Amino acid sequence: MTPQQEIENLLSKIALGDRNAFSLLYDRTSAKLFSVCLRVLKDRTEAEEALQEAFLRIWHRANMYRTNGYSPMTWLITLTRNIAIDRYRKAGPKASEKLDLAEVVADDRPGPEAQVVASGERARLEMCLKELPADRAVLIERAYLDGDTYQQLSDATGVKLNTIRTWLRRSLQQLRECLVQ
Incomplete structure (x- = not known):
């Protein structure tokens, strides 16, 4: 099973309320989705909150994902990115806060x-x-x-x-x- 098929499968199970599938999806995608939040918000705490909001939305809207040949990661990244941008717009940029790259956890998976x-x-x-x-x-x-x-x-x-x-x-x-x- 390809990674794309695996994520599509997990999303379909999540749409049915499968908590184990949700946990697996979190394990497979959270590092990448966190990096999307961090890139937009440039604040670790804000990025963590945005990621949490994204996964809540994924849990509630998994039934809205449609298998269409495109990568399910595109859907997940778009959803997450939009949440991060909304948070960024509400809070406004904070010039006084700098991102400490040493805090960013590296992910060794591709x-x-x-x-x-x-x-x-x-x-x-x-x-x-x-x-x-x-x-x-x-x-x-x-x-x-x-x-x-x-x-x-x-x-x-x-x-x-x-x-x-x-x-x-x-x-x-x-x-x-x-x-x-």
């Missing part, structure tokens, strides 16, 4: 990026990103890989917020079409 590189999908994604105008590709990377908010992108580029949203939506559609080919 991360999502290493799995993508291993499967060849990373190369396809990079090829499709190159088909986008350079400025749009940078926006996609900053929004979906670095965790920048639309407002941060708007402020950094001087482009109106709604225009940023439109560009990102259209760029994602182009990427989806390219990846499906």
